[in-house]
Amino acid sequence: METGIRLGRIAGIRIDANWSVLVVFWLISWALATVTLPDRSPDEATAVYWLGGIVGALIFFASLLMHELAHALVARSRGVAVEGITLWLFGGVSKLGDEPDSAGDELRIAVAGPATSLGSAGLFYLLAWGLSAAGAPDVAVETLGWLGLVNLLLGLFNLLPGAPLDGGRVLRALVWRRTGDRLEGTRAAARMGRGLAYGLIGLGLVGVAMGGLVTGLWFIFLGWFLLSAARGEESSSLLRAALADVRVRDVMTPDPTVAPADASVDEVIESYVMRYRFSGFPLVGPDGEIRGLVSLAQLKRVPHEARHTTPVVGVATSLDDVPKARPEEGLYDLIVRLSQAESLRALVFEDGRMVGIVTATDVTRAIDIANLVAS
């Protein structure tokens, strides 16, 4: 999901596309040009079908983007940070920086996308009808009709009431509003999402059994995707709630033991690793500034015979690459950053001074305690 094609910005919102979009673009153009359009409007030149197919696929992606932009713009107008939009295999994802503060905002953001798709569907149908009445070429009319249909399906599918679909967010917002409990809404949407996913997989299996291999597999694939997305969303939501009141300060090891940055690997092993129980040591230069962080795993990678001559900074993670945190920051935000950086440790700084270290063990322990108290 991370690597992709940068498409630019619309209204200040960053738009990316995953490479899978190229495959889907090709598939849609191909299906339109060789199956759908020749079927509905026979006896045209091949080039005309391909023109319709490619233009149709382009407008299709533009309408996916409109759907996501609608979510993103409403989110921004409700004060929710928007990190960007990514188009990929199953459509689009709007990445929001945080969760809406109220059930009403959640509802508005969720509804904006499907409403846009359904609106576009109406517009495309209207255009198709107008062009047809004006005697425009059949292929143009049929392409517009197809765009109307896919936008209609896109809007309706996304309104299915289960996470991670928009309808799941609508459900979550409604339960949240009724019970006053956001978590209750998350659970309901996740439950329905799982139900929907199993339903799709079941339909897919029936389809395969009845000979519709491609459609059946597609349903199974879609169901499987929804299942894992619903699960991920539920657990991150539950984790966020469990850690709501936990600050970095609460879990960090304050004033960790530091090792000199100009020491050799051998010296660090002898004077620090053998003496203290820690699995990572911040490295401090002669000027008192932190230079980086070295872990047992990094030290271990240096062959025995080279440990005497290898400077420890040569194998350590440089300060620029070490995830950093503030003491008053929420632990959940740090966990998200650690998982993105694929790092097991973060250094905590306050007013430019290192005041603590947070390790994977600290994080696991905090999660265990939070779960203990919650259950």
Ligand SMILES: [Zn+2]
């Ligand atoms: Zn949506």
